Amino acid sequence: MNPAIQIFDYHLWANDVVFKHLKELPSEVCYQQVKSVFPSLYDTLFHMYQIDYVWLRTLNGDSFDHIIKDVNQLTDTIQEKNLDLLDEKFVQIGNEYRKLIREIEDLHEKISIQHPRYGKLTTSYLELLQHVANHGTYHRGNITAILRQLGYKGPSTDYVWYLFEQKK
Template sequence: MKHKAKQQYDYHHWANNRLLKHLHHLPGEVYSKQVNSVFATVAEVITHIYRTDGMWLSVMTGDPLEETMVLIKQHEQEVEGQDLGGMETLYTAMSNKYESFFRSQEDLDVILSIEHPKYGKLECSIAELVQHVVNHGTYHRGNITAMLRQQGHPGVPTDYVFYLYDKS
């Protein structure tokens, strides 16, 4: 039986893909047009979600903080200057890394001990961190919907219930 955290990640992947495909159907300038919002452009939000997903995967795999920091810098370099198609390719690669990670895990409820230089020590399960990744993505996909509406374009429904309908 599929672990709930894995299903949640599958939803996250589905929602990201649905949004990226929707963006392809909008005028090209929508992706990089400056708007007065939480982020300056839709592109900035897309790259932020990607970089954050990568950071948390590094944490979940047990990488030391120093290694995670190097990976964050690598992800910043990867996304620099990427257009929507390039980001779609990076998202697919990230999803493949998550899938590989999930296959390698016997227990997503195992407790990890995380040390953060600013926030201190946290003990939580991999499943809880996956929930955070999903929640973070949902929040920022909402930002993108608002940004699209500011530009006169509709968003695309990415609520969890639409995922359930789509997969049934």
């Protein structure tokens, strides 16, 4: 498997591991308020979904102005805080990423994006996909820290566990 695609596949795998783990815990754990980077596990996951959404739209060539407007409406489309529904949204967006990755002929191809705050960036599809995966890894660490704060063990989502699972 192409290493670029593999790192993104890892991202989707790790998100799935987190959801499976959280669904094994008492349901109120996901919504319990904590003093952390985010006010709850659910809010952390929702932030991750929003960012995955932003970068998928960016990779599809949409402008940040349109994307940000739509991101602000995501909260309305997922009005109730429902872990199963958010899990479904993660699966859907993961499938959209997989479809996009298959359609891109050259992941190293340079693209330019215009960010309203940071300006113009010329980068590759690959680098943006790596950014999305890295962002997810960072916040899965937040999830583990919040779980420990609440008295629960976090799931094992290190890249090496993904590699071991791929060997099965």
